[in-house]
Amino acid sequence: MSVLVYVEQVEGKFKKSVFEAVSYAKAIADQQGSSLAAISIGNVAESELKALGTYGASKVLTVSNDQLKNFVNQAYASIIAEAAGKENATVVVLSNSFSGKGLAPRIAVKLKAGLVDGAVELPQTASGKFLVKKTAFSGKAFAITELTSAVKIIALNPNAFGVKEASVDAVVEAFSPEVKSTDLNAIVKEIVRATNKVSLPDAELVVSAGRGLKGPENWGMIEELAGLLGAATACSKPVSDADWRPHSEHVGQTGIAISPNLYIAIGISGAIQHLAGVSSSKVIVVINKDPEAPFFKVADYGIVGDAFEVVPKLIETLKAHKG
Amino acid sequence: MKILVCISNVPDTTTKITFTNDNTQFNTAGVQFIVNPYDEIALSRAIELCEGGKGTVTVINVGESQTDPTIRKALAIGADDAVRINRAPRDAYYTAYQIAEYAKTTEFDIILCGRESIDYNGSQVAAMIGEFLDIPSVSIIKKLDYDGISATLEREIEGGKEIISITGKFVASCSEGTAEPKIPNMRGIMSARTKPLVVVEAKEIEQLTKVQQFETPAPRGAVKLVPAEEASKLIDLLHQEAKVI
Numbered sequence: 001m002s003v004l005v006y007v008e009q010v011e012g013k014f015k016k017s018v019f020e021a022v023s024y025a026k027a028i029a030d031q032q033g034s035s036l037a038a039i040s041i042g043n044v045a046e047s048e049l050k051a052l053g054t055y056g057a058s059k060v061l062t063v064s065n066d067q068l069k070n071f072v073n074q075a076y077a078s079i080i081a082e083a084a085g086k087e088n089a090t091v092v093v094l095s096n097s098f099s100g101k102g103l104a105p106r107i108a109v110k111l112k113a114g115l116v117d118g119a120v121e122l123p124q125t126a127s128g129k130f131l132v133k134k135t136a137f138s139g140k141a142f143a144i145t146e147l148t149s150a151v152k153i154i155a156l157n158p159n160a161f162g163v164k165e166a167s168v169d170a171v172v173e174a175f176s177p178e179v180k181s182t183d184l185n186a187i188v189k190e191i192v193r194a195t196n197k198v199s200l201p202d203a204e205l206v207v208s209a210g211r212g213l214k215g216p217e218n219w220g221m222i223e224e225l226a227g228l229l230g231a232a233t234a235c236s237k238p239v240s241d242a243d244w245r246p247h248s249e250h251v252g253q254t255g256i257a258i259s260p261n262l263y264i265a266i267g268i269s270g271a272i273q274h275l276a277g278v279s280s281s282k283v284i285v286v287i288n289k290d291p292e293a294p295f296f297k298v299a300d301y302g303i304v305g306d307a308f309e310v311v312p313k314l315i316e317t318l319k320a321h322k323g
Numbered sequence: 324m325k326i327l328v329c330i331s332n333v334p335d336t337t338t339k340i341t342f343t344n345d346n347t348q349f350n351t352a353g354v355q356f357i358v359n360p361y362d363e364i365a366l367s368r369a370i371e372l373c374e375g376g377k378g379t380v381t382v383i384n385v386g387e388s389q390t391d392p393t394i395r396k397a398l399a400i401g402a403d404d405a406v407r408i409n410r411a412p413r414d415a416y417y418t419a420y421q422i423a424e425y426a427k428t429t430e431f432d433i434i435l436c437g438r439e440s441i442d443y444n445g446s447q448v449a450a451m452i453g454e455f456l457d458i459p460s461v462s463i464i465k466k467l468d469y470d471g472i473s474a475t476l477e478r479e480i481e482g483g484k485e486i487i488s489i490t491g492k493f494v495a496s497c498s499e500g501t502a503e504p505k506i507p508n509m510r511g512i513m514s515a516r517t518k519p520l521v522v523v524e525a526k527e528i529e530q531l532t533k534v535q536q537f538e539t540p541a542p543r544g545a546v547k548l549v550p551a552e553e554a555s556k557l558i559d560l561l562h563q564e565a566k567v568i
Contacts (some may be wrong), residue, residue, distance in 0.1 A: 010481075011461065071485070073450065074459055098480050105450035108416065114531030117417070118444055131535060138441050140340040142538040149531040185461040189475075190486040195509055199482035207568065218350070229568060240499070247465065247499040248479060253336050253441055254360045255499065262567040273336045283565045284474030286546070296546050301560060305551025317555035 003029040004089035006080050007040045007052060007060075008099055014015045014048060017202045019055050020197035023164040024156050024182045026056025027095035027122055032090070037061060039175070041068050041076055046172055053170030055163065057200035061087075061175040069180065070188035071099050075179050082177045084111060084145035084151065091123075096155035097201065098118070104155045114147035117155035120259075125218035138253040138276035158202035159259050159282075176264060178317040200249065206281070208251060208262045210236035210274075211286065212267020212307055221311045222266065234258070236268045267307045272294025288309070324378035324431045324471040326566060327370040329422055330397050331359040331412075331440040332390040342537045349442070349537070356391050361437025362499060363400070368502035369435050370401040372469055378432075379403040384563045391520065399507035399515035401461045410525035412533045415443075421450030424526050426456060431492070432471065438498040443534075451494035465500035469489040487519045 006027035007018045022038060038057040040049060041191060042064070042154060049060045059132055061083055068075060073254060080103070084092050094100040096117050108115040116132040119140065124131040129146050196268040199300065202208065207226040219233075226233045240250035251258050253273040265283035270286070270293055278284070278315040279298060286299040289306050296302050303310050334340070337356040343350045358366070361462045368378045381552065382402040386556040387409060394405045423499050436449040446462055453460025466486070467479035479498060503521060507515070549557045561568045 006523070012515065015481075074453070074461070077454070083471075098463050099567050100479070101446040101448050102460065102478075105415065105419075105447040105468045106454040108418075108447070109451050109454035112531070115445075115447060116532065117446060126516070132537070134444075136443055136534075136537065137334075137340045139545055140539070141342070141533045142540070143443065144536040144538065146533045146535050147531065148533060186461060186489045189484055189488050191480070191483065193480070193488070195481035195482075197482060201481055213568065244473070245412060255458070257444070262561065262565070272339070276336075283561070284565050285458070299546045300543060300565065301557060302546045302548050303551055303552070303554055303557060304548065310551055310554045314558060315556035321558065 001034045002031065002034065002087045003034060003036050003091045003093065004084050004087050005036065005038045005057065005093040006103070007038045008095060008097060009044050010039055010044050012042070012044050012048065015202065016099060017079040018156045020051055020158065020165045021093055021156050022057055022162050023166070024122070024161045026166050027164070028091050028093065031122070031125060035059070035067040037087045037089070039063070039080055043069065043080060049172045050170050053168050054165055056166035057170050058168045060170050060172045062172060063175050063177065065179065066177070067184060070191070071136045072184055072186055072188070073099070073102040073106055074186065076185035077103055077110060078180065079177050081107050081110040081147070083175060086250055090151055092151065092153045094153070094155045096157050100155050101136045101314070104153055109154050111151045113148060113151035113153045116145050116147060116152040118155045119156050120160040128260055135280065136255065140276050141256050157259060159204060159261065181192050196229065199257060200232040200233040200234055201258060203258070203260050205229050205231035205262045206234050206258060207231045207264045207266070208234035208268060209239070209266040210268030211238050219245070221315065225315055228315060228322070236274050265295055266283070266311060267292045268295060270298065300313050325430055326360065326378060326380050327426060327431045327434045328366045328369045328382050328395065328402065329360040329434065330366065330382050330384050330388055331434040331437070332393040333359045333440055333442045334355050336360065338443065341538070346537045352559045356393055357398050359437050359440045360504070361439060364499065365435035365437050365497040365503045366400055366502050367505040368467055368497060370505060371502055371510060378471070379453070381406060381443065382546060383408070383417045383422055383425060385410060385525070386440065387411050390412055394520060397506065398506050398518045399511040401511060404519040406521050406523060408525050409522050412531040415445045415447035415451060415530070416544070417528055417530045420455060420528045421525055422448070423452045423455035425523060426452070433469065433474070433492060433550070434494040435560045436496045438496045439543065439559060446496065449494050453494040459489050459497045461487055461493065463498050464495050465498055467495060467497070467501055
């Protein structure tokens with residue numbers, strides 16, 4: 001019996017969300033009294049793989065194969081399912097990232113395993129049942145979900161568990177499963193990645209703005225504030241609908257749901273659909289000139305005031321601190 | 324070409340979510356149900372691809388007869404016909420299996436879904452259908468070009484996008500950007516009443532997950548207001564009190 005965690009690499013490196021998934025998987029292994037193995041696919045340096053021991057992985061399987069350089073969920077799912085069998089894994093953990101969402105369901109079907117995605121806490125096993133808490137109704141609720149299958153798969157939400165060190169010595173082992181050609185029918189032609197920006201889904205700090213900004217030309221100060229904080233930028237639905245900002249920045253019920261440590265909402269009134277996507281943020285700051293804006297009801301800190309006066313003051317203060 | 328579009332029947336986005344029976348069941352009293360907004364995007368793109376007689380769009384739903392109004396809405400938006408698999412959906416595995424089994428009995432080129440349903444927020448069904456049918460699946464796309472044989476898809480990744488090409492059958496789950504949601508017109512609403520809606524029986528398969536209980540998020544304490552003229556104090560509070568920056 002063991003726990004297997006899939007460690008998603010981006011250009012040969014692991015992100016914080018991966019260390020979080022490893023930390024979470026290690027905690028499950030401890031609950032079970034079993035050990036934790038990780039599986040990496042793609043070209044990653046041995047030192048990076050070894051470093052996963054910091055978070056509790058005692059074994060790291062590495063699949064290095066030019067055909068698998070880019071993410072192809074069919075082939076990746078076959079390999080992870082095979083690794084789960086080889087390691088006799090009863091729980092498989094992944095990050096609930098964009099790739100994780102395309103991968104976990106395929107592994108679930110292969111292993112006939114129940115899958116919970118959007119997990120926010122460690123499994124509860126005291127009742128003899130295997131229960132996992134996950135977000136539901138776009139953040140308006142949580143669903144305690146029982147997994148009744150022999151093998152269980154959990155996709156963990158970013159920022160839900162945190163990174164926890166549990167240093168062990170990781171043994172790196174090459175794994176070379178056969179790759180079926182029929183698993184490689186989807187071909188990645190191009191990857192476009194903005195390297196200078198913080199990615200929104202796993203950002204710890206987010207600065208978001210809405211219609212109160214009046215037009216796309218006014219986003220300069222939002223980007224400046226985000227830049228000073230090291231935060232990602234986001235927006236409300238009307239803003240992305242009006243093409244002031246890209247759809248990929250839209251947070252809310254029909255955009256993406258996020259759970260950063262800090263969410264700063266500027267000129268967003270706080271419609272129920274918007275709140276759904278951001279209500280699991282740890283600290284919420286609302287800046288709005290309307291004191292009746294519903295967003296203030298769910299905020300931790302608020303400023304009733306004009307964004308065009310307040311935001312430059314915040315920028316000035318941050319610059320003064322840095323200087 | 325023939326496109327299957329999977330649609331889910333979900334509570335309207337403005338619904339206040341409450342539960343009954345000791346928080347074990349979603350309270351449907353007074354709730355308006357709609358076509359899942361992401362499925363509407365998938366449906367709208369399918370209709371665009373088939374415009375001008377290039378193909379037909381079949382919507383497929385796993386649900387009991389109370390989902391028929393939602394299916395009729397999809398027909399009003401412009402689907403040609405509909406299939407309902409007559410069983411309340413149990414979990415994503417169960418639902419995906421039903422759709423895959425139906426797909427095996429019919430001709431189709433591609434299957435489109437929404438990126439997730441706005442009730443259980445699983446992004447599971449599309450990729451599970453792909454696995455049951457052993458065909459490629461691409462989750463969370465924001466662009467789809469398809470000529471009946473080959474497709475170019477744009478998939479969302481953290482901080483960017485990935486461009487993928489596939490020849491042959493596949494399943495994709497659509498997010499914003501793939502299409503502008505279409506609004507039914509009067510002609511669509513009238514013709515939806517007479518478009519074919521076939522009901523087929525579900526196949527047996529076990530469910531692997533089961534929601535035991537719901538919880539609502541803990542309420543936050545009262546907001547701490549900082550006067551606008553002292554905005555710089557906010558930075559101190561976030562640094563020293565909330566300790567988030």
